[in-house]
Amino acid sequence: MANSTSSTSDQSATPHVQARVNDIRFVGYGVQDLEAEKNFYIDAWKLVEVPSDDGLVYLAAPGSSTQYCVRLRQTDEPRIDVISWAAKDEAEVDALFEQVKAAGGKPVTEPGALTGLGGGYGFRFFDISGFTIEVATGFERREPEILADGEPRPEKISHVVFHAPDHKQWVKFYEAALGFKVSDWLGDFMCFLRCNEWHHRMAVVPGPPTFNHIAYDMPGVDAIMKGLKRLRSMDHDVVWGVGRHTAGNNIFSYYLTPGGWAVEYTSDLEKVDDATWEAKVHQPSLETMDQWGVGIGGPQTMPQPKPDTGLFNAPEV
Structure with missing residues (x-):
């Protein structure tokens, strides 16, 4: 804050505007059975394969303009390779790089041309838990499909959820490093964060540092129910749901991939006014976690956190 001895030029200086990512781009997994x-x-999930010749598998959400939302790589142990976030332009990427370093992130690469499918400009770093995080802009995009109401195919990635040993410090890191804002808390143990107009694009709960799940937006509750029917017919029954959360007010149903990764179909996620929204603390209860309470399972049926061999171990690609 300026004091009485500040110069005129100091008082009239333009306030610092924090750089910010604006959406999630993709999640890269290392999996033991690539074909499965x-x-x-x-x-079963109805993503679309994107052609490539680098030995990796790229999959797009039908309703998204992002070239791919999932990247799969054959590995000896299951791991999260990289989580990629989008930024508006190269200047924003450069500013985010400086913020990441100031917040305590450990750079893996400097800002520059990206060599992976889709290209673009960006950098990678380790967050405070050791996940490899990418920030990118200028990458190739695809022509999105227009999905009809009730069509049981994903529109785009909705959000990702992590476990962190010190989840409150983790929240502070992402606020400072990538410009996230807290939307709501569930008690003092789960935090929902946003980087655009949607209630949350990321959330965190306590536990060993690992990935919890990824959610995909669907075109309404009918699409979720039709998707459940298809998945169940293919022996991929729901783990928890169908229900409606309180924080974000979104409908949900959770499943497991063959590799044991949790995935979610969701819809009706709340939009918020970024400038005026005030974070709330929702009191934990079964009704808070699921307003309907008529679905299969519950939080106890979700997979437990497991060690991730990708922590502080960036992939070569």
């Missing part, structure tokens, strides 16, 4: 995981995403 690929077939699940194409046949």
Whole structure:
């Protein structure tokens, strides 16, 4: 804050505007059975394979303009390779790089041309848990399909959820490093964060550092129910749901991929006014986690956190 001895030039200086990512781009997994995981995403989950010749599998959400939302790589142990976030332009990427370093992130690469499918400009770093995070802009895009109401195919990635040993410090890191804002808390143990107009694009709960799940937006509750029917017919029954959360007010149903990764179909996620929204603390209860309470399972039926061999171990691609 300026004091009485500040110069005129100091008082009239332009306030610092924090750089911010604006959406999630893709999640890259290392999987032990590449073919089984690929077939699940194409046949049961209804993602679209993107042609490539680099030995990796790329899958797009039909309703998204993002070139791909899932990247699969054959590995000896299951791991999260990379989580990629989008930024508006190269200047924003450069500013985010400086913020990441100031917040305590450990750079893996400097800002520059990206060599992976889709190209673009960006950098990678380790967050405070050791996940490899990418920030990118200028990458190739695809022509999105217009999905009809009730069509049981994903529109785009909705959000990702993590476990962190010190989840409150983790929240502070992402606020400072990538410009996330807190939307709501569930008690003092689960935090929902946003980077655009949607209630949350990311959330965190306590636990060993690992990935919890990824959610995909669907065109309404009818699409979720039709998707459940298809998945159940292919022996991929719901783990928890169908229900409606309180924080974000979104409908949900959770499943497991052949590799054991949790995936979610969701719809009706709340939009918020970024400038005026005030974070709330929702009191934990079964009704808070699921307003309907008529679905299968519950939080106890979700997979437990497991060690991730990808922590502080960036992939070569």
